Amino acid sequence: MKSRHFVMLLASVFLVGACERPEVSASALRPTSATSVSLQDLMSALVDPAADALWGAVSIEITKEGPVAQHPESDEAWKELRKQAVILVESANALRLHRPVVAAGGNVEDTHVPGVYSADEVARAIDADWAGFNAEIALFQRSTEALLVAVGNKNPAALLETGEKVQEACESCHARFWYPNAAKAPVK
Numbered sequence: 001m002k003s004r005h006f007v008m009l010l011a012s013v014f015l016v017g018a019c020e021r022p023e024v025s026a027s028a029l030r031p032t033s034a035t036s037v038s039l040q041d042l043m044s045a046l047v048d049p050a051a052d053a054l055w056g057a058v059s060i061e062i063t064k065e066g067p068v069a070q071h072p073e074s075d076e077a078w079k080e081l082r083k084q085a086v087i088l089v090e091s092a093n094a095l096r097l098h099r100p101v102v103a104a105g106g107n108v109e110d111t112h113v114p115g116v117y118s119a120d121e122v123a124r125a126i127d128a129d130w131a132g133f134n135a136e137i138a139l140f141q142r143s144t145e146a147l148l149v150a151v152g153n154k155n156p157a158a159l160l161e162t163g164e165k166v167q168e169a170c171e172s173c174h175a176r177f178w179y180p181n182a183a184k185a186p187v188k
């Protein structure tokens with residue numbers, strides 16, 4: 001009887017401990033996937049072209065005659081642009097999957113520049129600070145959702161403004177996980 005109480009006591013201590021500190025497995029936070037599509041592929045095939053299309057869609061040019069604003073004119077043009085915004089928003093989800101940083105035998109762009117990580121260093125930095133990488137993704141995702149709203153509202157001023165926030169989010173992640181020690185960003 002005595003020993004049974006002891007076992008129950010032990011069990012309850014264990015349960016209380018488990019409740020206080022819920023153990024979340026790393027794989028639940030970072031789903032694995034069988035994809036061979038690398039982080040670099042995502043950047044060059046999805047993220048970069050979609051961002052370029054959105055950033056290029058609105059501009060204000062200062063001419064001798066004064067500022068000239070350019071933006072999508074037709075509903076059709078806004079509809080096409082929305083597809084790029086959707087790609088950008090969804091790329092954040094794709095970034096959450098565990099995947100190679102580069103394809104086998106490849107390396108990170110500008111890795112020869114002092115302060116720019118190699119593909120292995122990028123992988124180690126992400127593995128060592130998955131929470132930090134996830135926080136960068138969350139920042140990026142929030143900024144792209146705001147941009148999607150601006151495009152949905154066909155609002156050029158809001159598109160300019162949210163586009164800038166997206167750019168800050170790109171830069172924030174790059175500065176932490178790509179070129180943390182570079183004197184200046186190696187890419188335009």
Ligand code: HEC
Binds near residue numbers: 038047133166167174
């Ligand atoms: C959550 C982190 C993160 C976000 C957000 C992010 N990037 Fe990246 N990006 C990286 C990392 C890490 C690398 C370097 C490793 C690599 O190339 O695989 C990279 C590489 C790149 C490259 C080089 C690809 C190549 O061909 O070598 C481009 C271009 C790029 N990003 C553009 C962007 C743009 C534009 C945005 C925002 C619209 C963005 N990235 C947002 C993490 C991020």
